Amino acid sequence: LAHICCEEVFGIVGESFTFPVKINEKTVEILWKKNKHKAAEWDGQNQTYFPSLRQRSLLNEENGRLTIFKLEYDDAGTYVLEYVDSVNKKYNLTFILTVLDPPSQPEVSCNISDVHRVLICRADFHKPLNYTWKFGDALVAHTQEYFVPDHIGDSEKATCLIKFSQMEKSSEISLTQCHQ
Secondary structure (H helix, E strand, O other): OEEEEEEEEEEEOOOOEEOOOOOOOOEEEEEEEEOOEEEEEEOOOOEEEOOOOOOOEEEOOOOOOEEEOOOOHHHOEEEEEEEEEOOOOEEEEEEEEEEEOOOOOOEEEEEEOOOOEEEEEEOOOOOOOEEEEEEOOEEEEOOOEEEEOOOOOOOOEEEEEEEEOOEEEEEEEEHHHHHO
C-alpha cells in the first residue's frame, strides 16, 4: 500500500472544487472518504454518492478526481482517496480541504510619477493571490503592480486577473483614467 500524506488544498465557498489527483495507471476501483466516512465510490461498474456529497459532486473514473459543486463551509475536512490501479496496486492519497470566503473583486488603480504609469491591483483575501495583467489577449505580467511601457497608448484597456486555487476574478481599467 503506497500512502501519500496530506496535501493541503483550498476551495472557495460557492465555487466548484476538484481535488488535484495525479494517477499514472488506469483505476479499477475508487473510494473517497471524508473524515473517515464514505463520500463517493466507484466499484469498476457503478458510482455511488453518499449523503454529504449527493447531488453536488462528480467522480471522474479515469483519473480519480472528485469535484464538489457549490462548495459549503461544511465540506472542509480530511479527504482520503483509496484506489486500486490496473496492476492491482492499492494507494491512499490524503487531502486536507479548507473552505474560504471568496476574495473581493480586484480593484485597479493607476499612479503616475514623472516618467511612469503604474497600474496597481488589490483584492482583500487572507492567502496569497496570483496576479496577472493583460492587454487585450496578450499576457504582460504576473505581478501586483505593472509599469506601463511608453508605447502603450491611453486608449488601451488593461485587465487584472486574480487567481486562487480554481477561482478567478478580473477587473479592467482604461489607461485614460491615468490622466485624471
